[in-house]
Amino acid sequence: MSARGNLVVGQSGGPTAVVNASLVAVIQEALRHEAIGEIDGMRFGALGLLQEDLVDLRRVSREILEDLRRTPSAALGTSRVDLGDDDVERIMRTLKAREIRYFLYIGGNGSAATALRLHRLAADLRYDLHAIAIPKTIDNDLVETDHCPGHPSVARWLGVSVREAGLDTEAIGTADPVKVVETMGRHTGWVAASTALARQREGEAPHLIYLPERPFATQQFLADVERVHRERGHVLIAAAEGLVDERGQFLA
């Protein structure tokens, strides 16, 4: 870190239990660096820069930051905007006019792509900008990360909920013996796989898990369900949203 300048930070995409913890970490680290002048937050993600709707994060008290670290949802507000080239250029003009050298964006794949576009445009313009994407997504699908901060809370919630749903299905197996839980996770199976985390004994839910990393075969699925139903009288299935068939076509 070398260039003197201001910093702007934003949150983007679906809020998770920990995006405010990432925001607090950015503010606390930024406060330690003399090269950084203003520390501003974008209201509702990139919209905050397009509409110059920013909040002064240096004025947030230490006590509020401590509370914010443990508060779910996204304190700055988030958005899902498809930025056109015009938008990106307008954001770059705002960054330059405000002497912002640090652009930090907490989000998923889309936010990382936005940071990359700003980085490339700044390089073309020979403007010294540090554009940094901070992983947020629950999907745990960002390469170069050990795990994404949004993933563990989702994994914990799904593990417990699927175990509960399994106990319900076991109790009422005579009437509603088959339950399917569809999980998020985009093209990866991390979220679907996490439904198994609260299993405590052999035979507990989920009994079958289908991940996008392997093609879904309908006949095999039906045979699997029939086998578990015969053995246990009830079946709980976890299916990832990104399931594809043998030809790579999405199932849902």
Add this chain to the structure above:
Amino acid sequence: MSARGNLVVGQSGGPTAVVNASLVAVIQEALRHEAIGEIDGMRFGALGLLQEDLVDLRRVSREILEDLRRTPSAALGTSRVDLGDDDVERIMRTLKAREIRYFLYIGGNGSAATALRLHRLAADLRYDLHAIAIPKTIDNDLVETDHCPGHPSVARWLGVSVREAGLDTEAIGTADPVKVVETMGRHTGWVAASTALARQREGEAPHLIYLPERPFATQQFLADVERVHRERGHVLIAAAEGLVDERGQFLA
């Protein structure tokens, strides 16, 4: 309570967080009465009597009963069966053959109806039977009860979840400003109304609640949503499953 005889208890319909607490209460109370001989549990509701699949509840230890009191789901297993007249007569023959004078059924509307049918058939046959329905339902819609035991846990869960969903909707109101949470509750609004229980300040979710006790008017609904969206930028709506239009037709 006068007639000497055996007791049978069952659980029916969807399990809740507290149907096992009701079961434990039945066992513990029954243990105190000398008029009661065997205390048996029906496996999977009335199916347990049809198939003579019963478990001896006198053999369950005091320690297990204490644990069971706080364990969700339905320990005996439940069912949803439409009993024909033949089934009811077969159950009555089993009750008589086993000298069962106490039939206790933990469940909702269907279970109460089953207990009533057995009561009437026993009266016709001049068989001394105490057929007792124990309220379970989350819907809180059984008359003559102050509240149904299944309702408070659902109310608590929905209150917290709708508040969380409201914080999410507020954070991402620029992209997904309107969210509808459909609740259970059959023909009553108790469950939908309970979504408001965790509100802590003016303007928190849910912003609009629609109950079956009043007809749903589409134009008014659209005007309500538009007004809240104009005021707050986001809207969270709780809608009961039993909503009807002005002609009394179900909406879903």
